[in-house]
Amino acid sequence: MSKIDPSLFSGQHGARPDEPCPRCGQPLHLRHGKHGAFLGCSAYPDCDYLRPLKVIEHDEDVEKPLEGSACPLCGHTLAIRKGRYGLFIGCSHYPSCHYVADINEQSSNEPPCPVCAKGRLVARTSRYGKRFYACDAYPGCRFIINDKPVAQACPKCGFGILAERKGRLYCPNKGCDHQQ
Known part of the structure; x- marks a missing residue:
């Protein structure tokens, strides 16, 4: 008896064989796009259901809350965050508040x-x-x-x-x- 799951090497890209599309009931398949892997309905283009595999959360880029500092727009705590161009200071309640200050x-x-x-x-x-x-x-x-x-x-x-x-x-x- 092998400990390896044969469905991993079957050549079919499916999420799980028991997971149907919540809209139409067809099986979901693993797809790859420019933003990473996602699950898509096998009945595409008739059914355009998709679900990303990676859940995007805005709290991942919070480096460190700055205690004793308050956002001038909403009053919540400011935090050092990591962004596209490096570190910056922003409101901890993003995306509700878009306050940004330069860290320099x-x-x-x-x-x-x-x-x-x-x-x-x-x-x-x-x-x-x-x-x-x-x-x-x-x-x-x-x-x-x-x-x-x-x-x-x-x-x-x-x-x-x-x-x-x-x-x-x-x-x-x-x-x-x-x-x-």
């Missing part, structure tokens, strides 16, 4: 934009997880810099900011080679 620290001493002088250079994160600094007056101003800006004017050319890379300050203005 935003300080009040952000230097002014040297190009438009209207906006401030704020930290942003690219879709690949890299940090960069851009003017918050976008799309009116498209100034962007990869290194951390420092609110000091360049002594050589007078450009509004200096940038810090590996502990050294340099002027990000094209054509200026000033370094400290």
